[in-house]
Amino acid sequence: MAAATHAAHAPHDTLRIKRAGLWLFFFSETILFGLLMSARFFLEGIEREHLDQALGVGITSILVTSSVTAYMAETAIEHDRRGEAMWWLLGTIALGFVFAFGVGYEWATAEFSRHEAFGTVFFTMTGVHAGHVLSGVGLLALVAIQLGRGRFSSKEHWPISGTIMYWHFVDIVWIFFYPTLYLV
């Protein structure tokens, strides 16, 4: 409210402020995920446990692909192609769900228990990450609904851009988690 009163004489670049704020939030989250990764290396060193490698590479490819579709959605709305953006968004959501199911399948079939050290870090890291994926899917669904109501345009689409940035960030986190858990 106060900000609105003053918009007249304080021409701050509000979009830039929002963008920088979001980046700082990612920065802060990076520390959170970084600490979880450090905990994994602290407890296990650079030893690898047995995991379903095919599943790992599969869900990683799916999440990375969803990042590409999310980028396409943003590009589409920047060119005012709402219908196309909608399809890309729905594709992203679908891939996000597939990823989440993949993690769930891995949980259900894991050969280790959560009561031992590797299981502890594995379930914690994938769990915290999956929570971010699901919240990302939720946010994408919300912006998709608003897009369907015709709210965004090439001039004003910050909620889409912000949500998609968040989606990319979650993807980057997995790009680090995947080798940490499966490959190292």
Added chain:
Amino acid sequence: MRRHVIAAVAVWVVLTAIGETLALADLYPTVGSSEAEDFDRIFRILIVMGMPVFTFVIAVLFYCVIRFGSFGKPSEDGPAYRGAGLGPRVWLAVTGSLALTVMIFPGLTGLAELQPDKSGYGWGESNAELVVRVVGFRWSWTMEYADAGVTVSTAQGKELVLPVDTHVKFEIESTDVIHSFWIPAFRMKIDALPGRTTHMTVKTTALGRFEDDDAYRVQCAELCGLDHSTMTFPVRVVPRAEFEQWLQSQKPAATAQ
């Protein structure tokens, strides 16, 4: 300006002299080991080194408050020193070299004495003449003289008996939560962790016992719950011959169990 500098330096010198004199006071508990002598020495060195720094701040503060202070609103502004010249660089150089000095001596040199090898933890050589295995549990200790096969715990005359003039190595473990093995008279402490063994070496130098002096006690120094404050264990340092006798007297009791 020069007048003020001279006066402030005089205040500083006087305060430092007073401070250093007070620092000579015997602040320390009973000295029971060579580690304790080292601790007291290094502590004194640090007081002697730190005192002029402390009194410098105090001297400038008091001098300025008394000479330049007023309770009424000042009628003019002070001189517009910005402190962009040589002053801050000199300050940086002086504080930097002071910090460097403390890091090296007594910091790193003391640390090198404290940790003569990678696994040892304690001043002096780690070629221990006596090894005591210590197990901490909530809320007491078990002392095990491994070579002699003697175990002392709450049930059997709760007392940690050590020979004088001996390098003693403690191997410390815990069965439940984190404890910390600390004997104030020896000025040494190390945590007792579940799942790993920590080490600590001391060289006893003086006779003493808990009944006369409570610095001769094992004290848990890491919060471990309900009875943390009473998780103590008396210590007695005795002549070597007496120690051997005591150890023998404990043996049958241990085997009888």
Added chain:
Amino acid sequence: MGSYRIGWIMAVWLLVLIAVDFSIAQWVDHKQLRFSLLTIGTFAEAVPIAYYFMHISRVWRGEVH
């Protein structure tokens, strides 16, 4: 200035790198070397995403519209 072409190039780049990472993990036995190679591979994926997908440079360059 989002461009579809960047999206397709990135898609190929990322999937290739995932395949490379996967192969490193299967065929490099030396642990430290494997760790270092994977670290490099990971950053090679993350940095382009931050730059091309997340438009990090807009924080200091401002919006392009």
Added chain:
Amino acid sequence: MYALFSVASGLGTGLIGFYLGLGLVAIVRGLTGHDAYDEQVSITFGYVFGLIGWLMGVGMWGAWGREWFGLRTYWRKAPGWQRYFTFSPDHKVIGLQYLVTFIIVFLLAGLGAMLMRWELMESGMQLFNHDQYNAVMGLHGILMVAVAVAAVVGGLGNYFVPLMIGAEDMAFPRLNALTYWLIPPVAAMLLSTPFLGGIEHGWTAYPPLSVVTDSSQVLFGLAVITFGLTSILGGLNFIITIIYMRAPGLTWGKLPIFVWSMFVTSWMALLYTQGFAVALLMVLLDRIAGMSFFNAETGGDPLLYQHVFWFYSHPAVYIMVLPGFGIALEVISHFSRKPLFAYRYAVGGLLGILGLGGVVWAHHMFTSGMPNYLHGPFLVATEAISIPTGLVFLAALGTIWMGRLWLRTPMLFGLAVIFNFACGGVTGIFLADVPTDIHLQDTYFVVAHFHYTIVGGEIFGLFAGIYYWFPKMTGRMYNEKLAQLHFWWMFISFNVTFFVMHWPGIQGMNRRIADYPESLENVNLFVSISAFLLGASFIVFVYNMVYSWIRGPVAEANPWAARTIEWQIPSPPPVENFPEPPLVKGHPYDYGVPGSVHAVFPGAATLPAGGGGGQ
């Protein structure tokens, strides 16, 4: 009425959320064949849902949540004092909400300290049993940590950073309101821990003790994680505000030192706070999911917690003390009528502390049994941090030298920060040095040391700031005589209490104990009595503040003839802060420089910016 409605709807939706959480847990557990209610699991999920419910009900739904569904947002507006009980975007309202809340928490936690000193007057147990003592001690610790982290940053920082940089509000007003409204659940959770057995693990919550102790640990963990979220989001908001919302002409080299200190503090909070949250998340998972982070038998390691925890909790002491430095330097410059000496070096010092602060954490672990090769590097890094800290002293001492010191209460508190921190800094060397730390670790020497730095450095700074800005925040003047009485009373009893407290530490009195050997009885009685005097000094403070806020004489707009922007507008500031944005011309501390102004309001007549103290 408005106030009541806002809080009541928050409580209502919070309760609904809580029971929703309990119900969900019951359903899932019931379906998987467990008991429907498990104290720890149910509380955890109930809390998470209850927290969301509380936030939405208290005003976040209307102001923020609706936007996500494409609906129009609204604020609940309330007149007069009632606006302090609503979800308000105004940084001045939020600042006062923080300040008053945390002063109340400060007094409560101080009462805990009084009870502990009562118990410690004599050897043996008198007032408490061991369990109760540990509960009071843990509560005192965590509440005071919360006060130290948030009182200055959330209170004075929120109120004055936008004013001092000429902004109309914080960058994210809704986020700002959110950070405040997370605090009441935190306080409620912490204060209810005694009903679930009390936290017996102190504020550090080391496992395995914190894994095996009562369920109240879960409340502690959830509260601290929430509080960490507040700290992180608040820090983010400050950083963006200071980077992007400065008035035209306000370059980094002209930023008031208090704003600089808030900037550095915010980076600290943003970078490190996750440490505490992650550490407690691990404890929580160990407790409610049977995981094995800290269970040595199944591959865990208790030292992991200490590393992660101190990764935050050492930088946390800079989060606590840097705002104190900022206020002290700010006040010292204005009341010495001189430019801040070596301004650039002082800023460099703050940034240096930020840089080094992240690599010194393991000096809390010299006796923890961590590998020996870590001792040397952490010793060196810890000693090195005295160099940037020294620059803060340079700025303070250089400013008062040859100044025209105006010894009003804010100035006295500002000078006391320097005095106390000199003592706290010197005793810090003994703890940074491994050979002396081995004996002193976890003794009353440490207790005395950190009270000197945190209370002496920050809480004294907090009082300096409260007295300094009281006329600005309330539009009324406090009673100077009572304020000076408060200062001398608090300063002397504080120093007596904590200076003497070093000695039992050296003698072998360890901290966090309900009982101690009889030989230390006399000194403890002495410390207890002077601690009671210290506690009593706050009665004067509270009386002065409450009375002056209601009945005090109306203050001038700029009673201290200070130059910074916040003093160039009416007291208290109007809702929109500035009728028009200020234009910054000169340095904020150019006292004694003829013709220099800090800020002008173009269009309006140029205000005399406080220069030339005597007009």
